[in-house]
Amino acid sequence: MYLLIPGRHHLLTQFQFDYLLGIINNPLQSTLDINGSPIQEASKIEAIIFAVTSANHCNTRRNPLPFYIRALAIEEFGKQLSSPCFIYGIDDVGNVKNFASYTIKRIKHESENQFNLTPENTLVVCSTPVLNMYQQEGFRILPAELKDGTTFQLSHTMPWEVVEGIAVTPDWEENFNAQTLMHAASYNIWKKYKLGTKVQGLFRDQMISDDGDITTTRDYNSYVRQMDEIAVLKFQETAPYIKAGRVGDIGCAVGSWIKLACNDERLRESDFYGIEVARALFDICQQRKHNGEFKNPFVFFSQRNAVTGLVFDRNSMNTIHTSSLTHEIESYGSRADLLSFIQNRYDELAPGGVWINRDVVGPENKDRIVLMKLTETDGRNNDFDKTFTKREDLAAYLQGLSTSARFQRFALDFRKKEKYTLSYEHVTIQDENYIRLSLRDACEFMSRKDYTDNWESEMHETFCFWDFNEWKQHLTTVGFRIAEPSQAYTNEWIVKNRLLNKVSLFTDDAARKPIDYPVTNMLMLAVRE
Known part of the structure; x- marks a missing residue:
């Protein structure tokens, strides 16, 4: 009989060790499954198999440690058990309903057919909702920390709870009951490789998602x-x-x-x-x-x-x-x-x-009010506020809008999550339609209006928060010297392909003088003396 223990295994607890040791050293008939029923088997545990999931992920809050570090701890952990332990990395494949089946097949492949795990020869040790997948495959579940399989109430501290405790405890080795909760194999690896510092840094980072990305809406x-x-x-x-x-x-x-x-x-x-x-x-x-x-x-x-x-x-x-x-x-x-x-x-x-x-980069004098004229003949001018669940459908819809209608959609979506309000008003002067708004907001629209493939992601981003001189000021305050030929410039390709005959800017006065397209980009050379 085999024991299969699926999980990310960033940390191993003393409870896990004691639980496994109890199964190995006692008749299986004395072991209760998740339903409280004894295992009706007379055979002994021949091997313990650790399936280390998300083995291809590391340096994120959800998966802070690389596979080799996790495997080092498991190997030391297993040396103290009387049954041999085997470790197999299972790559993340996204949210799939048959992940349990994938894991079983991956172990068979990686072990070169040494382990063909079936419900007849394998017990699964699991205390998270993942156990449901293995039950659907016919495997019997040993609950470990799980007290109630219906409510998922726990009887003991889970390994990930210990990780989270370390993440918020600067001097975790002294000020957190890590040594009591962690198995010595994990504790020694965490201490030797200074993993507490690593995990604390990852958990402090609020800019990056749990899976290590800056945005979840980018194609x-x-x-x-x-x-x-x-x-x-x-x-x-x-x-x-x-x-x-x-x-x-x-x-x-x-x-x-x-x-x-x-x-x-x-x-x-x-x-x-x-x-x-x-x-x-x-x-x-x-x-x-x-x-x-x-x-x-x-x-x-x-x-x-x-x-x-x-x-x-x-x-x-x-x-x-x-x-x-x-x-x-x-x-x-x-x-x-x-x-x-x-x-x-x-x-x-x-x-x-x-x-x-x-x-x-943002334009100089970015808070000045300007008039923006937008073409209305290059697409639809209505239904600009439709919603879509698929990125591809949204992109096709946006591409069909006129420049004028696309601005209406931009005004709705731009940094909405960040609670930014784009202030503007429609004005008609001598039978010509304009948008009155700040130069900054006009430039935000001009720089972003054609990014339809990644619209949702781009709507989080601001391009015009600092102008070139503000950039120079902040850099020199730190100690940098700004070297030549640092400059802000207007990208002529953008002007030719995205702005001409689409967007025009004018002064907000009686003269309504045309305004040159503002700068779009910068090259900054900051030298440390």
Whole structure:
């Protein structure tokens, strides 16, 4: 008879050990299943099988520890049991109804048919709702910490509750009853690898979701395609200012900028470090490295958050590159997060090192009131407020709206979750229709109106919170020197392809003078002296 223990297994408790030891050392007939009935088997436990789920995930609140760390603790844990323990990693495959069946098949495959687990030869130890999946497959359940299978009332502390306790207890080794609750195998691994500090950092981070993403409404297929399409442009714009040595790309997406930098002969002796917080993108970076797509072998990727702390050693980096990132920190985090991010980059740079920041930027005098004229002949002008459950349906609907109607939808959706109110009014002057609003809000619309594929995600983001001079002020306050040719500029491709004959700006006075399209982007070169 086998025992199967499915779970993420970031921590093992003393109760788990005692429970398993009791099953192993006593006749199975004395073991009660989830219904309170004794197991009617005379055989002994031949092996204990740990199915470590989400084995391909780490560095998130939900899955803080990598698989190898979890396996180390389980291996030490198992050495003290009288039945052999086997460990198999089960990758996350999303929410599937037959995950139990998938796990069983994965174990059979990974064990090369050594373990063909069936309801006749396996008991499942589980105290979470996952047990329902195994019951549907016909397996008998041993409840462990579970007191009541109907209400899921517990009799003992769950391993994840211990993790959560450590996450909010700075000196957890002394001020939390960890040693009482944790099995020594887990306690020693957590202490040796300083996992408490790691977990506390992840749980402090309110900007990133439990599964390690900045937003849950982004279509990464279209996002990756867009990033790759403009990668050459981004590299060409920043390449002259890269200083060889230790080169970091924070928010590296799928590693396209680093890939191009690896082909630059000037940087052949450099080491490259890509930092990406979004798990979906980090996985692609790793895959591209495995595929041998980077000419320089000294390329390293990490899934980390550069807001909550340093991602490089102090005074160590010659170049730090960021592109289209800082506005996301302001949008999904807070102003304090952005200021922390700026300070962290200063602290990481070696003297003479440069932070190359390429991003969107707000216009000067952004609070001035302007008139905005929008075309009404390039699509529908009604039903702009329909709702959809599928991203693809929403995108198709938005693409059918006129520029004027799309603004109406934008005004409804823009930073609604953040409780932002876009103030505007319709005005008619000499039979011409205008929108009266701030230049900032006009630029927010102009910069976002064509992002229909990721509309829901883009509606969380603000591009125009600081103008170029405000950026310079905050950087110099930290200690940076702003180097030439730092500049704010208007992206002519955007003007030609998205704004001409669609949107026009005018002064809000009797003259109604045309206003040039404001700046859209900036290249900021911040040097640490």
